[in-house]
Amino acid sequence: MTTTTAPLLDVTGVTMRFGGLTAVNDVSLTVGEGEIIGLIGPNGAGKTTFFNCLTGLYVPTEGAVRYRGTVLPPKPHLVTQAGIARTFQNIRLFANMTVLENVLVGRHTRTREGIFSAILRLPRYHHAEAESREKAMELLAFTGLAHKADHLARNLPYGEQRKLEIARALASDPGLLLLDEPTAGMNPQETRAAEELVFAIRDQGVSVLVIEHDMRFIFNLCDRTAVLVQGQKIVEGDRATVQNDERVISAYLGAPLESTTPAAPEDTQ
Ligand SMILES: Nc1ncnc2c1ncn2[C@@H]1O[C@H](COP(=O)(O)OP(=O)(O)O)[C@@H](O)[C@H]1O
Ligand SMILES: [Mg+2]
Numbered sequence: 001m002t003t004t005t006a007p008l009l010d011v012t013g014v015t016m017r018f019g020g021l022t023a024v025n026d027v028s029l030t031v032g033e034g035e036i037i038g039l040i041g042p043n044g045a046g047k048t049t050f051f052n053c054l055t056g057l058y059v060p061t062e063g064a065v066r067y068r069g070t071v072l073p074p075k076p077h078l079v080t081q082a083g084i085a086r087t088f089q090n091i092r093l094f095a096n097m098t099v100l101e102n103v104l105v106g107r108h109t110r111t112r113e114g115i116f117s118a119i120l121r122l123p124r125y126h127h128a129e130a131e132s133r134e135k136a137m138e139l140l141a142f143t144g145l146a147h148k149a150d151h152l153a154r155n156l157p158y159g160e161q162r163k164l165e166i167a168r169a170l171a172s173d174p175g176l177l178l179l180d181e182p183t184a185g186m187n188p189q190e191t192r193a194a195e196e197l198v199f200a201i202r203d204q205g206v207s208v209l210v211i212e213h214d215m216r217f218i219f220n221l222c223d224r225t226a227v228l229v230q231g232q233k234i235v236e237g238d239r240a241t242v243q244n245d246e247r248v249i250s251a252y253l254g255a256p257l258e259s260t261t262p263a264a265p266e267d268t269q
Contacts, residue, residue, distance in 0.1 A: 006069050007032050008207050009084075009176055014053050014063030016046070016231075023049040025231035026063070029209075031176060036198060036208045038218040038225035040242075042251060046231040047211045048089055051178050055079050055086050067176070080109050085174035087165040089181045089211075095154035099145055099164055102153050103136040106171030136171060143167040143197060159190040166197065170206070177201060179210040183217055195220055219243075227251070 007030035016024040024046040031037050039047055052058040054065050056076040065072045067082050085106075094102050140146040143163045148156060153164060162182055169177055179198070183191040191214060198208055198221055212218050218225055219239045226236040229251040235242060242248055 008035075008068060009054070009209070010066040010069075011054065012064050012066070014050065014060045014065065016049050016053050016058055017061045022231050024053060024060070024228075027228070027231075027233045028063075029226055029233065029236070031207050031209050033207060034202060034205070035223045036202050036210065036221050038222035039209060039211045039228065040213070040215070040218055040225060041228035045228040047228055048180055049231075050228065051086060051180055051211065054178065055084060077109065080172050080174075083173070083175040084178065085169035085172045085176075086178035087162070087169050087180055087182060089184065091158075091161050091165055093153040093161060093164060093168070095152070097153060098149065099140065099151050099153055099156065100133070100136055100149040102164055103139055103167050103171050104132055106168035107132050107136060109172045136167075139167045139170050142170075142200070144193070158185045159187070162186065162194070163197070166201075170201070174206055176207045176209065179208065179212075181211055181213065183212060183214050191217055 009029070009031040011027065011029045014024055014027050015022065027046075027050060029037070029039075039050070041047055049058065053060045053063075054072075056072065056074040056079040059074040067079075067084060070082070072079050072082055072084075094105060097105070137146060137149065140149055143166055145156075145160060145163055145167060148160065153161065156164060162185070166177075166179070166182065182198075183194050186194060195217060198210065202208055208221075210218070210221070224236060224238065225242050227234050227242060227245070227248050229247070234247045234251065235245045
């Protein structure tokens, strides 16, 4: 790139159709270095589908996703390798592995040894193990889970499972972290702590794109917020721009802004 102002993430005209349904309709969005960007919208607006288009789970019907100026191949492991990590709306942890092991799995894209080597403990694995464990423990300390390192993931309370997903995502050393409803199911205290965590992640040099229903969380954190309604981005801007926009107000009419109606569980959520 010839310019230093190229955005970290540059999404241009992404459309995702499922048969007759246009879940994401010509959405463009950028995320710059050091930015925290919000993505809000009613349930079914296409937010998770948009994330799936960014992370290679879906191949967009139209449009392009560029990361650091390069078009991303639509394959999840290549997207992770390129530097984008994510968490899922429906938590996806290895329930019967420990907290530490879950983070080590997230680390495997950045070590020469693969996941099978890690799980099977092949001899060559031991060389990389000490370093990976140290990094994983650092991330657990960073997310406030170090004291639970040896607990099984399934035994963590919900809020801590969400934090563990973030720790695992960070283990791949991302430049951009995508969070899909990170505070869903959290109590107000956990939500405030999650805000601090997102700021701390940004302060480590990781940009963040976050989907959330909790408006206080979004407006406390985000430099800009984009609003999706029926697959289309209807407005993007700062708090005042979004909150005073008539289309946003009418899109949320009948549904309080803080509503957190759970979406239907789907494998891609
Ligand atoms: N794999 C899929 N096949 C068909 N329709 C889908 C698929 N994934 C999502 N959709 C539909 O796309 C729309 C947007 O869903 P989603 O992205 O989950 O919305 P949000 O995350 O904003 O609540 C919904 O109507 C949903 O049913
Ligand atoms: Mg969703």
